[in-house]
Amino acid sequence: MNILITGATGFIASHTIVELQQDNHNIIGIDNLSNSSIDIVDKIAQITGKKMEFHKVDIRDYDNLKSVLSGKKIDCCIHFAGLKAVGESVAKPVEYYDNNIGGTITLLKVLNEIGCHNIIFSSSATVYGTPAFVPITEECPKRICTNPYGWTKSMIEQILLDMQNANKDWNVVLLRYFNPIGAHQSGIIGEKPNGIPNNLMPYITQVACGKREKLFVYGNDYDTPDGTGVRDYIHVVDLARGHVKALNAINNNCGGEIFNLGTGHGYSVLDVVKTFERVNNIKIPYEIAPRRPGDIATCYADPSKAEKILGWRAEYSLEDMCRDSWNYQQKN
Ligand code: NAD
Ligand code: UD1
Numbered sequence: 001m002n003i004l005i006t007g008a009t010g011f012i013a014s015h016t017i018v019e020l021q022q023d024n025h026n027i028i029g030i031d032n033l034s035n036s037s038i039d040i041v042d043k044i045a046q047i048t049g050k051k052m053e054f055h056k057v058d059i060r061d062y063d064n065l066k067s068v069l070s071g072k073k074i075d076c077c078i079h080f081a082g083l084k085a086v087g088e089s090v091a092k093p094v095e096y097y098d099n100n101i102g103g104t105i106t107l108l109k110v111l112n113e114i115g116c117h118n119i120i121f122s123s124s125a126t127v128y129g130t131p132a133f134v135p136i137t138e139e140c141p142k143r144i145c146t147n148p149y150g151w152t153k154s155m156i157e158q159i160l161l162d163m164q165n166a167n168k169d170w171n172v173v174l175l176r177y178f179n180p181i182g183a184h185q186s187g188i189i190g191e192k193p194n195g196i197p198n199n200l201m202p203y204i205t206q207v208a209c210g211k212r213e214k215l216f217v218y219g220n221d222y223d224t225p226d227g228t229g230v231r232d233y234i235h236v237v238d239l240a241r242g243h244v245k246a247l248n249a250i251n252n253n254c255g256g257e258i259f260n261l262g263t264g265h266g267y268s269v270l271d272v273v274k275t276f277e278r279v280n281n282i283k284i285p286y287e288i289a290p291r292r293p294g295d296i297a298t299c300y301a302d303p304s305k306a307e308k309i310l311g312w313r314a315e316y317s318l319e320d321m322c323r324d325s326w327n328y329q330q331k332n
Helices: 011-022 039-048 062-069 086-091 093-113 148-166 200-208 236-251 269-280 304-310 318-331
Strands: 002-006 026-031 053-056 076-079 118-124 171-177 179-181 215-218 233-235 256-261 286-289
Touching: 002 011, 011 026, 011 039, 011 236, 026 062, 062 093, 076 093, 076 236, 086 093, 086 148, 093 148, 118 148, 118 236, 148 171, 148 256, 171 236, 179 200, 179 236, 200 215, 200 269, 200 318, 215 269, 233 236, 233 318, 236 256, 236 304, 256 304, 269 318
Parallel strands: 002 026, 002 076, 026 053, 076 118, 118 171, 171 256, 179 233, 215 286
Antiparallel strands: none
């Protein structure tokens, strides 16, 4: 298929493009490079031996987007582009709504005009808020989000489903990611956060390489087996393969569908620290700190719908994720 990837040079998109190219799909990538760099285009080619068509475009820029895509036959768009820093979204809500929601609306207009009515969207488990139950199935009700970033995901989901409801030509797949970590086994691509990492694994790898002194564990008084927060960490390569499988739903004219992409296993912060130490033979000094505002105790998926309908399930273990995250950090 000819697949348009927005946010193409980002963390999850770059891994997805590798898997798509290895499955013989043809990629047109766009990104405004606000949170990634152009060298990723060559790094992907280094892994797959195939160079994608790439354009530096902001999805909010209707004229530029239209001129790049006019006359192209796009079978499906996988829409990753967006700003994703939770704390920054609290400080700059209008920027987040403009970029994520405004950008999506402009993208949808152009897709409609060029006759592409298939979209797969990067959503997040954040739309479940404090989940009504765990493991979280897709039927779990959406709840109040704790920050503007989360609201952009929740609102974009609604916009896409409303659009599909109004026009049955569209197929919309919402993929709710749990906590992607890890990196490509080659160590050529991975996650490169700007500044002080917000998320757990990038922080751990920066402690491991001596860039940061110690990890702050945000709270050990949650109602969890060891008191620290429990999450469903998923290897980014497994997540990437979930997108390849989601194309099956698009090809089967699925209408509007939602899938959780997680492993179904919950691990605590201390499970991750101990596994990282054991697999990589490196000590991670840590200190228990107060809870982080907006955090929840426990969040993990019931991924059985994706297995049943898409034939997808996560294969990599927490050990693999810790090993590959550290391999990438060392090489970069
Ligand atoms: P990322 O920041 O590495 O990738 C996003 C890419 O989008 C970046 O390369 C950025 O430059 C680009 N971008 C942002 N605004 C743009 C615009 N207006 N026009 C064109 N390009 C633009 O993030 P990621 O971790 O790869 O996340 C990809 C998607 O998955 C995002 O939508 C994110 O919200 C979602 N998601 C991520 C996680 C996670 O933990 N990483 C979890 C759930 C959902
Ligand atoms: C965070 C975002 C969520 C987003 C997701 C993926 C918040 C409140 N939530 O989820 O909206 O979809 O990232 O980008 O930011 N932890 C520490 N020390 C650290 C970092 C994290 O103890 O330095 C703990 C957290 O308290 C949590 C776990 O590690 O229990 C995972 O944190 P993180 O990687 O930030 O992901 P989430 O909070 O699940």
